[in-house]
Ligand SMILES: Nc1ncnc2c1ncn2[C@@H]1O[C@H](COP(=O)(O)OP(=O)(O)OP(=O)(O)O)[C@@H](O)[C@H]1O
């Protein structure tokens with residue numbers, strides 16, 4: 002068992018405002034939890050407080066119910082892999098892997114067994130006698146991972162461990178880590194600002210913004226149900242299109258009807274939207290939910306964003322089209338066959354079930370009502 006609980010954990014340097022602010026987070030036994038957020042949002046600081054490398058200013062950290070705030074780092078059963086890993090240059094790969102175990106007075110036969118096992122797992126078997134200077138960057142990174150893995154700790158902490166690798170190695174090592182997590186079943190906490198890593202590796206994602214937790218949930222849950230405009234834009238590439246516009250009463254209920262944007266809102270009841278009427282709200286739609294032809298938008302009511310294409314970006318598998326609209330820029334992810342020219346006027350169509358609405362003042366999502374939400378799920382599964 003290794004459940005890690007952060008109860009209103011904060012970190013404050015001097016009298017400045019906290020860099021980690023009352024973070025509440027429970028990481029279940031065997032879970033792969035990803036801390037995701039932009040640079041400076043407090044991810045590394047949070048991880049370092051869990052590791053015992055940084056004092057906790059306020060709140061309680063516990064592991065399996067035991068308060069850990071004042072337990073020294075060396076007595077926490079944790080292994081941490083940093084972005085800037087440091088291998089011992091004068092030691093071979095095998096000696097680097099064995100070092101932590103030697104210090105813990107593990108028997109020689111057991112050390113040999115674990116070094117061989119982890120070496121084989123990470124594809125380092127043939128390199129065990131080499132010095133780090135004779136390894137590629139990716140191989141060194143794997144040795145750093147291996148050093149944490151031989152320890153077989155209760156909890157693994159990773160701070161952007163893949164950011165020094167090239168694109169292909171990143172994908173390989175990412176898959177290797179996912180495999181290792183399945184095999185070991187250990188609790189893992191992984192810091193990244195890369196949303197693809199977060200979506201593919203995490204059992205759950207904790208999105209952080211300005212030292213606070215913005216949202217915690219399974220990757221697709223956070224993607225489909227962002228708690229606020231920050232999360233909506235942070236997860237998704239290109240980010241969700243957001244436009245501030247007045248929410249008005251229409252013949253069918255409530256919706257947006259303003260130059261550049263028509264959006265019926267079928268996922269919300271009139272009672273939910275009435276308090277927001279005639280005030281600015283934020284309308285959101287993802288780039289992949291925008292289409293040029295009506296049929297592609299799917300069954301049911303549709304909305305329209307009118308704009309002028311100014312950048313056509315063919316990516317091979319698809320084409321991104323960036324349009325200028327009366328409300329701001331809008332990006333659509335369209336089929337690679339799209340034949341648009343810069344300057345051309347376009348109507349981007351979307352199913353009403355793909356619309357999001359956020360409170361204009363707070364940026365918080367206005368959650369759709371259950372029945373309307375279920376309809377969206379069914380429509381999506383039919384597409
Ligand atoms: N020793 C320190 N004294 C004062 N402020 C600090 C100290 N260490 C970190 N900070 C501040 O705390 C904030 C959070 O830093 P942290 O390293 O946790 O961010 P991060 O989310 O890991 O960012 P990145 O993605 O860039 O690594 C930053 O604004 C940083 O400047």
Ligand SMILES: [Mg+2]
Pocket residue numbers: 044045046160
């Ligand atoms: Mg960091």
